[in-house]
Amino acid sequence: MKLTDHTILKKIKSGDRPAFMLFYEQYWDSLYRFVFMRTRDKEMSEELLQNLWIKVLEDTDAIQTDESGSAKGYLLRYLHYRIIDHYNSSKKTPSTISIDEFDPEGELEISDSEYFEILEEHEISTLLTLIDEVVSQLPSTEQSVYDMRIRRNMSVHETAEALGISHKTVSNKLSKALGEIRDQLNPEYQSSKKLVSILMLMELLTNY
Numbered sequence: 001m002k003l004t005d006h007t008i009l010k011k012i013k014s015g016d017r018p019a020f021m022l023f024y025e026q027y028w029d030s031l032y033r034f035v036f037m038r039t040r041d042k043e044m045s046e047e048l049l050q051n052l053w054i055k056v057l058e059d060t061d062a063i064q065t066d067e068s069g070s071a072k073g074y075l076l077r078y079l080h081y082r083i084i085d086h087y088n089s090s091k092k093t094p095s096t097i098s099i100d101e102f103d104p105e106g107e108l109e110i111s112d113s114e115y116f117e118i119l120e121e122h123e124i125s126t127l128l129t130l131i132d133e134v135v136s137q138l139p140s141t142e143q144s145v146y147d148m149r150i151r152r153n154m155s156v157h158e159t160a161e162a163l164g165i166s167h168k169t170v171s172n173k174l175s176k177a178l179g180e181i182r183d184q185l186n187p188e189y190q191s192s193k194k195l196v197s198i199l200m201l202m203e204l205l206t207n208y
Contacts, residue, residue, distance in 0.1 A: 004069025013060040017150070024053060027075060035079055048082050134184045138177055145173040
């Protein structure tokens with residue numbers, strides 16, 4: 001049985017990192033498309049999406065769902081108004097910002113490899129497997145920190161206590177592990193915007 005967004009958001013609120021990554025994976029493509037097709041601005045699109053993911057983590061209760069338990073409508077409206085805010089603050093005129101024109105099936109056909117790429121599910125699995133391979137070659141303490149913080153959803157305090165190290169050392173070891181993951185990825189994946197975004201979110205999660 002597929003979990004509704006309402007259920008997933010409840011899990012995220014309780015600190016369930018896999019639930020957050022599930023929510024992120026479910027919506028990343030369509031939300032990026034929605035913003036980019038209205039702004040034609042890669043950096044702005046990435047910034048707005050990053051701010052949305054932070055909101056999901058920091059203010060989960062604010063993410064509303066409809067009668068079917070879906071958060072899609074809220075997420076699109078949120079981004080719609082953030083685009084308007086951006087143009088109002090910069091006093092620029094957007095090409096189009098209508099939320100009613102959003103057609104995920106139609107927009108799926110429009111792509112620009114310079115700005116945008118779509119990764120299939122099996123590619124994500126391959127990328128995550130590569131990450132696991134890199135982690136397996138890290139020094140033992142960094143492996144343990146990565147395992148506890150990212151895979152087992154343990155807090156900084158819990159990880160520090162379990163390993164007998166300071167909170168700062170936990171953060172430093174995890175940062176080194178994430179940096180090594182970036183450096184060791186195969187060249188064809190190093191430029192993947194989606195993977196880079198995932199790694200950025202993994203770093204963000206180290207604060208929770």
